[in-house]
Amino acid sequence: MELNDSVETLSGVGPKRLDGLHHLGIFTIxxxxxHFPLRYSDLATKLPSQVGSGEKVTFKGIVSSEPVLARYGYRKTRINFRLLIEHENVAVTFFNQPWVQDKIHLGEEVAVYGTYEQRRQTLMGIRILAKDSMDELQATYPASKEIPQKTLKVLIEQALGKYKTLLVDLIPESIRIRYQLLSRVEMMFGMHVPKDGIQAQAARRTASFEEFFLFQMRIQLLKMTDQANHGRSIKFDNNKLKKFIQTLPFELTNAQKKVVNEIVADLRxxxxxxxxxxxxxGSGKTVVAALAMYAAVSxxxxxxxxxxxxxLAQQHAKTLSQFFDVKDVRIELLTGAMKAGPRRQILTDLENGEIxxxxxxxxxIQTDIAFHNLGLAVIDEQHRFGVKQRAKLREIGMNPDILAMTATPIPRTLAITAYGEMDxxxxxxxxxxxxxxxxxxxxNNEFDNAIKFIQKQLESGAQAYVVTPLIEESETLDVQNAHAVYEDLMQYFAPKYQVGLLHGRLSNQEKDDVMAAFKQNEFxxxxxxxxxxxxxxxPNSSVMLILDADxxxxxxxxxxxxxVGRGQRQSYTFLISDPKTQFGIERMEAMVQTTNGFVLAQKDLELRGAGDVLGNRQSGLPEFKVGDPVNDLIMMETAQQEAIEMVNTLNWADQSENLQLSQFLSETMERYRNFD
Incomplete structure (x- = not known):
């Protein structure tokens, strides 16, 4: 017997039930x-005086009135009776469960689970409890029509009984003792058949830590393997780098100096x-990337x-050309729109090492690209590229060092999950x-005031953006659209000021032409x-007006x-919005309260969830079954530190230890197959 046995080894699992279990993602023991519970129902009996209105509760008492079954509407029923609990009578009602009548008999004791309404002293019945299920927590699982709750519970209890001796601890004993975690056997029983709320809570805490720890172990091992297999030292000229920094027209901030030191130390x-x-x-990532690239070139x-x-590629080319002396460093720009002749010349020079x-x-990352000796690849706004695209850049460049940049501040939660393998x-x-x-x-009724403010800014020589969510009119969304706004503002500002239009349906050349005209103040x-x-x-733009900002x-x-805010002028952002939900209101309030991107990133994560913040397709976020990396951040960080320490102290020369570790990972990491 093994834990990776098929569930069809359990009694009662035939082809039809096996198919239903597969649809729930259950293939093995x-x-x-x-397959842990979503929640627990507390079936412990209480008195009406101990319960607040709206709470789910179990009342046990004597049936003090004959149950009355009433039929109304199409196949709708209602059963009413009274339950004497010590000296209090509570009215009990069951809707659309006519079979309950057979379980209720005048003068007999019965336990009813339901929702209590204190003011009217009534219980909305959910189910009649069997005597052997009282005074316990009852688990509620993710289930389906083919595999209902009752079936899941029977199969899980059967599996617990049959395979409990194979539940080996995956968390080292020293770590379990340090954080007061349960053994794996105790955790499994506590999750599925807890004696009380305290045991259920301890089991869920252990299950969450185990999940985080296994995930972090894999991340750290991937990181170590990557560093060991693909590394090489880039022995840059430190004197040249120092002289280059002295030629910059500004002083680096302390934060920039710190990260430059971290990056060049990695290169070495x-x-x-x-x-x-x-x-x-606006924090100055581009100049940091420039210094890293210069180090590689040196x-x-x-x-x-x-x-x-x-x-953005053209902007980077222009900026870097201003930083570097063309006699020392040759920079070239390669885009999809480039004509065949110049492109061939660039590819030839690239392969010969002249670029x-x-x-x-x-x-x-096209197949015909060949570098002479690529040492460093910088990926800007890296979340805009998929995992395969990032890997392709490494393949064509003989595994260069990778520096990924993002101006989307990432809260710590995502930094140690989606980007856990990165420093x-x-x-x-x-x-x-x-x-x-x-x-x-x-x-929305203050839109005219915002436009008047923009006009005053234009009179002082500034420029402005007006952003809309849609390109053209939509019948389903009552939001502003770019074409309509463009036409209205052209009329409003004519003839003194010019208005441009930029959207995703323009060709790349058209977009470039519009942006170039805007930068030249033609618009x-x-x-x-x-x-x-x-x-x-x-830099000359000082106003950002965002329509339908919610x-x-x-x-x-x-x-x-x-x-905006990239030049010397005081800059402004106006959010035009009449949000219909509390969710929308909170976003607008957060934008007004802080300009700190990291604070906003954490708030965005809390409001929308990790998948929506980064996009599941790009981010490769793991789906945890129990742990919540947003709300259990401290636990995730603790698991990360323990995994780092464990990986760093492994005896990599010990083949038996390596074999154990490999087996450990293969047996326990299958649940994260989507993370790859």
Whole structure:
């Protein structure tokens, strides 16, 4: 017998029931035992005086009136009777359960589970309890029509009895003692058949920690394997790097200096770097990436920077060209729109090692790309690329060190789950002199006031963005759309000021032309969709007006707000919104209360959940069965530290230990198959 035995080994599991279990994701005994309850019903009997209104409770008493069955409507029934509990009579009602009448007899004792309404002293019955199920917690499982609650409970109890001796502890004893965790056998029984609430709580705490610990063990082992198998030392010229820093037209912030030191130390180590650089909008990530790439170039290697859009790639090319002396460092831009002749020349020079830094979009990971000696790959706004795309960049470049950047601040919860295999550097300081952006939430009837404010800003020589959720009119959503707003604002500001339009349906060349015109101040107002969300830099723009702002997530709103405040002017963001839900109201209030992207990221996570914040397709987020990484963050961090310590103290020369560990992972990690 083994825990990976098929559930069909249990009695009562035929082909039809097996199919039903498979639909619930239950294939093995381990799957069945790990199919934990969603909640528990407390079936312990209480007195009416001990219960508040609306609580679910079990009352036990003597039936003091004949049950009356009434039929009404189409196949609808109601049963009424009274229950004498000590000296109190409680009225009990069951709807649409006519069979209950056979279980209720005048003068006999009965236990009823239901919802109590204190003011009217009535119990809305849910079920009549059997005598052997009273005074206990009853588990409620994720079930289905094919596999109802009762069937699951019978199968789980059968599996517990038959396989309990195989439930070996997966958490080392020293860790269990340190955090007062149950053994795996105790945890399984406490989860499925708890004696009381205290045992159920201890079991759930242990199950959560076990899940987090196993997940973190795998992450740390993947990280160690990656570093060991793909690493090489990039021996950069430190003197050249120092001189380059001295040529910069500004002083690096302390936060920038700290992360530069972390990155170049990684480059020098003979281990593979896989580092995430996160920093709020305008914190200066690009110059940090430039220093890292220069370090690689000074070691005789090449560097690449991959951006999600052509606009952003071109912007990076321009910025880096300003940083570097073209005599020392050759930078080239490669995009999908490039003509065949120039593209062939770039590819030839790249393979010959004549290009030091290549900047581009997805064009960098085409099959005909060949680097001469790629040492460092920088991925900007890395969450915009899928896992396979990031892996492809590594494959074509002979496993270069990876520096991923994001301007979407990531709360600690996601940093140790979605990005657990990466080292994280954080720029948590804005450059000196940067003025905070003033943010206001306005109702729709205040739109005209916002437009008048924009007009005053235009008169002072500034520019403005107006962002809408949709490109064209929608019959299903009552929201502003880019074309209608564009036409209205053209009429409003004519003839003195020009209005541009930018959206995702334009060709890449058209987008580039519009952005170039806006940067040259040929347009003073740019009506746009969220295509401007990431990276676009127009220092002269001082106003961001976002229509129907409650349609956007907090991270998206914060990114949009970051398009202004990049020059010397005081900048403003106006959120136009009449949210219909508390959820929408909370988002607007959060945007007004703080400009701290990390605070907003945590709030976004709490309001929307991890999958919506990063997108499940891109983020590879694991789905935990018991643990909640948002609400159990401290537990997750503790499990991470314990896993790091355990992996670091393993005797890697001991083949038997390695074999044990390999077996341990293969047996326990199948539940995270989606994480790959």
């Amino acid at each position: 381990e799957d069945l035992l790990s 180590r003979p281990k593979h770097m896989n580092r995430l650089l996160q920093g709020d909008v 070691a005789g290697m090449q560097a690449a920077l991959m951006a999600p859009t052509e606009i 030091d830094i290549l900047i581009g979009t997805h064009a960098l 994280v550097s954080v720029i948590d300081q804005l450059p000196a002199g940067r003025r905070p952006i003033k943010t206001e939430w306005l109702r 003073q107002v740019l009506v746009a969709t969220t295509v401007i969300e990431v990276g676009v830099d127009v 349609r956007f997530g907090l991270a998206q709103l914060h990114q949009l707000r970051g398009r």
